[in-house]
Amino acid sequence: MGNSKLYKGSLNTIILKLLDEQGKMYGYEITQKVKALTQGELQITEGALYPALHKLEAEGLLDVEVAKVDNRLRKYYKLTEAGEKETVNRLAELEEFIRSMQNLVNPNWSIN
Amino acid sequence: MKLSQSQIQNIENYLDNKKLEQVDLRYEVQDHMIVGIEQSLAEGISYKDAFNQQKEKWNPELESYSSFWLGYAYVGPKLMMKKCIAIIKKIYFKSILSSLITTGLLLVFFSFIPKSFFVSAIDVFIGVVFSCLFLLSVVWFFSIKTSNIKTTYQYFYKIQSLNIGIFIFMFMDMAFNEKQYVTPDMAFLKLLFPIYMLVSYHHLFKFYQKHNRVIKRLA
Numbered sequence: 001m002g003n004s005k006l007y008k009g010s011l012n013t014i015i016l017k018l019l020d021e022q023g024k025m026y027g028y029e030i031t032q033k034v035k036a037l038t039q040g041e042l043q044i045t046e047g048a049l050y051p052a053l054h055k056l057e058a059e060g061l062l063d064v065e066v067a068k069v070d071n072r073l074r075k076y077y078k079l080t081e082a083g084e085k086e087t088v089n090r091l092a093e094l095e096e097f098i099r100s101m102q103n104l105v106n107p108n109w110s111i112n
Numbered sequence: 113m114k115l116s117q118s119q120i121q122n123i124e125n126y127l128d129n130k131k132l133e134q135v136d137l138r139y140e141v142q143d144h145m146i147v148g149i150e151q152s153l154a155e156g157i158s159y160k161d162a163f164n165q166q167k168e169k170w171n172p173e174l175e176s177y178s179s180f181w182l183g184y185a186y187v188g189p190k191l192m193m194k195k196c197i198a199i200i201k202k203i204y205f206k207s208i209l210s211s212l213i214t215t216g217l218l219l220v221f222f223s224f225i226p227k228s229f230f231v232s233a234i235d236v237f238i239g240v241v242f243s244c245l246f247l248l249s250v251v252w253f254f255s256i257k258t259s260n261i262k263t264t265y266q267y268f269y270k271i272q273s274l275n276i277g278i279f280i281f282m283f284m285d286m287a288f289n290e291k292q293y294v295t296p297d298m299a300f301l302k303l304l305f306p307i308y309m310l311v312s313y314h315h316l317f318k319f320y321q322k323h324n325r326v327i328k329r330l331a
Binding site: 017026027028046047050051054055058059064066069071072073074075 | 114120136137140141142143144146148149169170172173190191194195198199202307329330
């Protein structure tokens with residue numbers, strides 16, 4: 001993961017945001033989507049992605065759906081109702097954090 | 113480009129070698145490796161190199177791992193153990209908090225009811241309840257242990273049931289043999305102990321249910 005220390009704290013929010021937009025996704029799909037959206041800048045490792053997904057599932061924010069693909073089972077993750085609410089909160093927190101950082105680093109910049 | 117049956121079998125063998133037997137994780141890792149290899153093949157990379165790339169990615173996540181949270185005697189693939197740790201941390205916090213609150217409330221409640229209520233028959237009743245719970249946990253243990261399909265929750269149940277089973281058995285023994293375990297002025301810790309056992313037992317039951325749910329969903 002590029003700049004892993006900076007991204008690490010936002011991984012759960014990134015996952016929630018993607019699932020909010022896409023509806024349901026499987027693990028590999030999430031890694032590829034993030035890679036594509038960030039032009040390869042952010043590459044989520046398997047060791048970071050799956051524990052994060054399992055943690056969000058244990059917290060009741062994600063639900064699992066299983067589908068048969070090419071004769072094997074694939075686990076899709078999707079937001080629960082609680083997950084949808086949490087996504088809104090976490091995105092607001094993240095935006096606030098970005099604003100604060102920008103004020104510190106470059107006071108003239110705005111994300112709006 | 114889709115993988116052949118023998119190529120998929122190589123992945124299966126690799127996961128067997130790493131002892132990733134829990135279906136809730138195994139199917140996920142297998143699917144991830146297959147899709148990753150297929151994409152590499154589409155980019156012109158040979159199967160052998162693509163498989164090695166995937167193995168390099170997964171080796172650190174599937175290496176043998178143990179933790180203070182589960183007890184160092186228990187060793188398993190890192191990915192599975194981390195999932196168990198995430199569950200147990202949440203449970204410990206919840207169990208301790210709810211046990212403390214329940215114990216406090218019960219002690220307040222005890223102070224309002226007549227002392228004649230605290231007869232040894234209550235202890236016998238509690239002993240019988242704990243005996244039933246103990247027997248039930250043993251039945252679940254064998255039911256889950258003999259299940260052909262392994263899940264993370266099954267692994268977790270096996271670890272936890274041993275600890276909880278021993279404590280429930282100990283409390284059962286105390287309730288039957290000690291005269292008036294439950295008294296109006298009993299010590300906080302003396303009441304906290306069985307309450308915590310009951311809360312833990314509730315979680316044990318949840319694991320049993322989750323194991324069966326995963327089997328239904330994946331098998």
